[in-house]
Amino acid sequence: MEPGAVRPGVAGPGAVGPGVAKPGLAKPGVAKPAGAEPGIAKPGGVEPGVAQSGSARDIEDAPVVELRDVSVRFGRARRTVRALQDVSLTVAPGETVGLVGESGSGKSTAARVALGLVAPASGAVSLFGADLGRVRGRRRRALLSGVGVVLQDPVASLDARMSVGECVAEPLRVHRRGMSAAERRARVAEVLELVRLPAELAGRGPRELSGGQRQRVSLARALVLRPRLLVADEPTSALDVSVQRTVLDVIAELQRDLGFACLFVSHDLAVVQQFAQRVVVLRDGRVEEHGPTMTTLLRPRTEYTRRLVAAVPVPDPVVQRRRRGERRASLTAGGTEATA
Ligand SMILES: Nc1ncnc2c1ncn2[C@@H]1O[C@H](COP(=O)(O)OP(=O)(O)OP(=O)(O)O)[C@@H](O)[C@H]1O
Numbered sequence: 641m642e643p644g645a646v647r648p649g650v651a652g653p654g655a656v657g658p659g660v661a662k663p664g665l666a667k668p669g670v671a672k673p674a675g676a677e678p679g680i681a682k683p684g685g686v687e688p689g690v691a692q693s694g695s696a697r698d699i700e701d702a703p704v705v706e707l708r709d710v711s712v713r714f715g716r717a718r719r720t721v722r723a724l725q726d727v728s729l730t731v732a733p734g735e736t737v738g739l740v741g742e743s744g745s746g747k748s749t750a751a752r753v754a755l756g757l758v759a760p761a762s763g764a765v766s767l768f769g770a771d772l773g774r775v776r777g778r779r780r781r782a783l784l785s786g787v788g789v790v791l792q793d794p795v796a797s798l799d800a801r802m803s804v805g806e807c808v809a810e811p812l813r814v815h816r817r818g819m820s821a822a823e824r825r826a827r828v829a830e831v832l833e834l835v836r837l838p839a840e841l842a843g844r845g846p847r848e849l850s851g852g853q854r855q856r857v858s859l860a861r862a863l864v865l866r867p868r869l870l871v872a873d874e875p876t877s878a879l880d881v882s883v884q885r886t887v888l889d890v891i892a893e894l895q896r897d898l899g900f901a902c903l904f905v906s907h908d909l910a911v912v913q914q915f916a917q918r919v920v921v922l923r924d925g926r927v928e929e930h931g932p933t934m935t936t937l938l939r940p941r942t943e944y945t946r947r948l949v950a951a952v953p954v955p956d957p958v959v960q961r962r963r964r965g966e967r968r969a970s971l972t973a974g975g976t977e978a979t980a
Contacts, residue, residue, distance in 0.1 A: 702769050703730035704786075704869045704901045705754045710763035712749050712925075723749040724925045726763070731869065736895065736902040738916030738933060740909060740948065745922040751873045754903055756784050768868065785815045788862030788900070790891075792874040796853035798846040798861075807840030808832065808861045813912045815865055831860045835890050852883030854889060870895070871909065873905040888915070909949055913937055921945050 712724040724746045731737045731754075731841050739747045752758040753765055756772050765772040775783060791797050798807050808828045812819055819827075829839040836858040846854055855875065862870060872891065876884040888911060895902060906912050912919055912933065919936045920943070921928040929941050940946045 642826060666893075693816070703766070703896050704767045704768055705903065706730045706764075707750065707753060707760075708764045710750075710753055710760040710765060711745075712753060712758055713761050720947070722925050724753070724760070727922070727925070727927055728763075729927070729930070731901045731903050733868070733920065734899050734901055736904055738912035738918045738919040739903060739905045739922065740907065740912055740919060741922035741928070742948070743907070744924075746925040747922055748873055749925075750922065751871050751903060751905050754869075755787060755789060756780070756869055764927060781815075785811075785865060786868050788865070788867035788870045790855070790858050790862050790870065790872045790875045792878050793853065794858045794878070797858050798854060799847060800847055800901070802841065802846075804844050804846060804849070804857050807857060808842070808864055811861060811865050822946070827864060828860075831864045832857075834863065834894060835860045836886075849949075851879050852886055855879060855883075855887050859887070859890065859894075863898070863900075866898065867900055870900050870902045871905075872902060874907070875904075877906070877908065884911075891915075903910055922946065 707727055708727050710724055710727045711722070714721045714723055727746070727750060729737065729750070730741075739750055741747055749758060753760055756765070756767070756768070759773070768786055770779075770783055772780070772783070789797075798804075802810070805825070805828050808831060809824045812824050812827060816824075825842075828842055832839055832842060837853060837856050837860065841849065841853070841857075846857060849857065855878075859875075870891075875891070876887050879887060888963055891902075892915065894900075902915070904912065904915055916933045918931065919933045920930045921936065921942075923944050928944050929936060936945065937949055
């Protein structure tokens, strides 16, 4: 873990600093695009403070997270990697935004910026209406505690020296100091049940669990503080296909019931298609295109997105029909597929 990094799930919700806009939870599953265009922040969109002084409706519609013209560089001089360049995106209360792109396109970096783990070289990040670059100390911790995190590798994100119960309870110990041990145990049992794990697992070590169970423990830990935003970075790509479905179903069901927003990073466009109301496509650290998920994936505007869509088997009859049509068209136009 890098210096200053939070252990996934320790950032959880809870008290928000004074003056921070409190976007109400949208009706579960209802997307509320915040910017003029879906997925992308309006230039000069919600400024920190504006949401606070606006009408109740402005506050409710304020994005839970907003990246505005964010650029990130790693390394120095000739070794500089431009991981993100002028990236803008928003996630509205209760909505899921899928972040897709080729490997190295900057998806995880954008997620880490939203989590306050990577500071942009330029641009601004606001979380729950507050400028993350300007808040420090207790207020920053309180803001970040509104975000739950699930990463690709549940083995790395759960401390093997702790029991499952301790792993899930840790964010409560950090952020809910007034809670008694009995209250913590009750909340842990409750959240394990939410992710469909038996309460008895609380006494076991993470290593005694299957990959799918471990990822559900990560999810329980991420949700234990009732976050308003879940950042899920490839949450199922390390799991067997059979287990992926269960974990995704649990996330979807909980999102419907609890109403948190989700920034969902995935290279699996089939999953994003099912999950996200809007999608942002990254290419070499820049936003290639963005829009409502179905429109963007079914009618990509750029060749890059078309290639991304074509690269994954999408079990969607509409997409499959379209692909068959394209193949037929290329054959009639003298394509070589027939002889391959
Ligand atoms: N800590 C770091 N130090 C140096 N370079 C980094 C660091 N983190 C990311 N990068 C570089 O930034 C670019 C974007 O990386 P990032 O991990 O965000 O891409 P990604 O789209 O999430 O890729 P993947 O799908 O393979 O996880 C890549 O060129 C990567 O090598």
